[in-house]
Amino acid sequence: xxxxxxxxxxxxxxxxxxxxxxxxxxxxxxxxxxxxxxxxxxxxxxxxxxxxxxxxxxxxxxxxxxxxxxxxxxxxxxxxxxxxxxxxxxxxxxxxxxxxxxxxxxxxxxxxxxxxxxxxxxxxxxxxxxxxxxxxxxxxxxxxxxxxxxxxxxxxxxxxxxxxxxxxxxxxxxxxxxxxxxxxxxx
Amino acid sequence: xxxxxxxxxxxxxxxxxxxxxxxxxxxxxxxxxxxxxxxxxxxxxxxxxxxxxxxxxxxxxxxxxxxxxxxxxxxxxxxxxxxxxxxxxxxxxxxxxxxxxxxxxxxxxxxxxxxxxxxxxxxxxxxxxxxxxxxxxxxxxxxxxxxxxxxxxxxxxxxxxxxxxxxxxxxxxxxxxxxxxxxxxxxxxxxxxxxxxxxxxxxxxxxxxxxxxxxxxxxxxxxxxxxxxxxxxxxxxxxxxxxxxxxxxxxxxxxxxxxxxxxxxxxxxxxxxxxxxxxxxxxxxxxxxxxxxxxxxxxxxxxxxxxxxxxxxxxxxxxxxxxxxxxxxxxxxxxxxxxxxxxxxxxxxxxxxxxxxxxxxxxxxxxxxxxxxxxxxxxxxxxxxxxxxxxx
Numbered sequence: 001x002x003x004x005x006x007x008x009x010x011x012x013x014x015x016x017x018x019x020x021x022x023x024x025x026x027x028x029x030x031x032x033x034x035x036x037x038x039x040x041x042x043x044x045x046x047x048x049x050x051x052x053x054x055x056x057x058x059x060x061x062x063x064x065x066x067x068x069x070x071x072x073x074x075x076x077x078x079x080x081x082x083x084x085x086x087x088x089x090x091x092x093x094x095x096x097x098x099x100x101x102x103x104x105x106x107x108x109x110x111x112x113x114x115x116x117x118x119x120x121x122x123x124x125x126x127x128x129x130x131x132x133x134x135x136x137x138x139x140x141x142x143x144x145x146x147x148x149x150x151x152x153x154x155x156x157x158x159x160x161x162x163x164x165x166x167x168x169x170x171x172x173x174x175x176x177x178x179x180x181x182x183x184x185x186x187x
Numbered sequence: 188x189x190x191x192x193x194x195x196x197x198x199x200x201x202x203x204x205x206x207x208x209x210x211x212x213x214x215x216x217x218x219x220x221x222x223x224x225x226x227x228x229x230x231x232x233x234x235x236x237x238x239x240x241x242x243x244x245x246x247x248x249x250x251x252x253x254x255x256x257x258x259x260x261x262x263x264x265x266x267x268x269x270x271x272x273x274x275x276x277x278x279x280x281x282x283x284x285x286x287x288x289x290x291x292x293x294x295x296x297x298x299x300x301x302x303x304x305x306x307x308x309x310x311x312x313x314x315x316x317x318x319x320x321x322x323x324x325x326x327x328x329x330x331x332x333x334x335x336x337x338x339x340x341x342x343x344x345x346x347x348x349x350x351x352x353x354x355x356x357x358x359x360x361x362x363x364x365x366x367x368x369x370x371x372x373x374x375x376x377x378x379x380x381x382x383x384x385x386x387x388x389x390x391x392x393x394x395x396x397x398x399x400x401x402x403x404x405x406x407x408x409x410x411x412x413x414x415x416x417x418x419x420x421x422x423x424x425x426x427x428x429x430x431x432x433x434x435x436x437x438x439x440x441x442x443x444x445x446x447x448x449x450x451x452x453x454x455x456x457x458x459x460x461x462x463x464x465x466x467x468x469x470x471x472x473x474x475x476x477x478x479x480x481x482x483x484x485x486x487x488x489x490x491x492x493x494x495x496x497x498x499x500x501x502x503x504x505x506x507x508x509x510x511x512x513x514x515x516x517x518x519x520x521x522x523x524x525x526x527x528x529x530x531x532x533x534x535x536x537x538x539x540x541x542x543x544x545x546x547x548x549x550x551x552x553x554x555x556x557x558x559x560x561x562x563x564x565x566x567x568x569x570x571x572x573x574x575x576x577x578x579x
Contacts, residue, residue, distance in 0.1 A: 060460055062544065
């Protein structure tokens, strides 16, 4: 089983990204389970969502404490939220950021970054102050993990996203191309 | 077809497929998604039902009582304080013998203000005459809702279909959603014996004095007594149509177990993993999933647990001054046996506290190692620092 934790802010579409990814993985033949952090959501407040994927039916129904990978929708969150909390060594930290994240210098993690904000703005998704970056992050994650195939990401976006479907698909494709990586550093 | 659905929507989809004719409800976290989806179905015409918006849960129950009295299939859903506010009308719905189905999302009651998982809300309604069915996951919630309509209409009693706050209500997972034609075969239109009809005026629910009231109540008890068999019949018909089982009690490896864990709700799902892991290490552990709580399936409990050397009941609820409610009911079902298994009672996960596999494994170990059950329910995972603060 793989567990992925998403960090975002209320209103960024973090929960929707996790649900759309669950549906994309399900279309690709995986068993899936996704849920938000069980709290009271407020716009701008830190939110978390969790995604489990497995080849067998998922029975586990408790919190995610030791994720395999984390996705950070807003790089500023790393100042106040410990986004690597419980993250397994070797796990990916995918961050929405123009360059490699400075605060996460921990050598035991693999880093990936993509400027999802710029991509969203280029596709006129959301507004200049509140760009909708979740579909770009879906494309970036698909490239980072090597799954699911983009055809499933695109199909999930077309079903889940209420407006600007093709612009959202384009954002996912651009992010898939532009995401950059730093492997685990040699000790 | 299997699709990824939120647990709340597994229930609303079942209500839609059941072709409910009247829906009423009032929003409350974590139930809102059920009623929201059904109001959308009513608005966009994907469900030919009348949606009655109301100003409180008391009115929501009153509205579906009125609707069901006219013989239509009626549905509502609520949670926590909303269920508590319905309390008076819950008695009415059951005593009026109306086959209403209600989705109930288990949530704590305040204070302290808490929107999270806790069975205290539904269990506080155990004496109202409602059938209570607890669900393990989203598939179980959809299946149980469909079976609930058939059961309610078979015995003329209201049915509460109960899911865990967030662990089921807000969790998305694959659910097999049946075809409308198959649901129509399983659930033909309601055919009530009595109904209010302006073309054939009659009065229902008159004053009933001492000469007849006991008989009226006895007939409700009689209906409860046949409800377990009616559930088994509905579940058998469901299995024929859809291929999935939905028994009142599910026993897994209980015959030769040294310890049987008894669970309800989503804890059952996690407990399956723990039991699998313990067995792989040579432990003889069984799992008893309790779906039906009212009527209490005492005979089935005696059959499944009667010969177990030890029984450990996991309660996500408490009756203050007594302890875990399921443990109490199970002890009472077993007390007529000549050789009674010792029943260990554990309270976990109140107000949404997480119940990971480690907690269930700890309960197993503690049951194995104890000489005898504590006289009181054991509360698992209390924080001693906070307890110290409370004592001050």
